[in-house]
Amino acid sequence: STKSSGNNSSETCAEFRVKYVGAIEKLQFDMSKMLQEPLDLINFIDAAQQDGKLPFVPGDKEMILFVSKHGVKVASLDQCDVLHRHPLYLIVRMLCYDDGLGAGKNLLALKTTDPEQEGCTIWVYQCSSSEQAQSICKVLSASFDCALASDK
C-alpha cells in the first residue's frame, strides 16, 4: 500500500517483545518521593529482588509491549488478551538499565501513579537487549513530546 508509515510522529506506535518480571504495587506517595533518582529506583528493585518480592529472572512467557501516544500496553503474544494497560498520563517515568547478570539483558522499570497521584506502582519488564530498551525509551519520549505538543 502507498500509505507511508512512521514518519508522521503523532502516529508513533511501536511493538517490542519483552518478558514480565513483576510489579511492586500501591507504594505510598512519600515512598514514591524517595524513588525519583534513577539509582534509588534501581536499588529499590534490587532490594525487592533480594527480599523475594520480585524474581531475579522473569518467567519465560514472552509478551508484546506496545508504546504509543496513548501509553504503554502489554498483551499476550497472540494479542488475544491485554495484560497491562498504562495510560500515558499515569506514567511518571521509565528507566532502563543492564540487569548486571552478564547476559546483556536490560530491565525496564515503569513508574506509574494513580489518577489521584496518592501512590505509585513499579512495573518491571526484561528486554532482550539494550538496543531494544533504548528504542522503547525513544518511542515513549516521542509520545510524551507528542502529548505535550497537543496539550498546548
Next chain:
Amino acid sequence: IYKSAVTTVVNPKYEGK
C-alpha cells in the same frame, strides 16, 4: 550487582515528582 548505562525518560507532567 553493578549497573552500567542507565536511561531515564520522565513524563514532563511529573517533572520533579
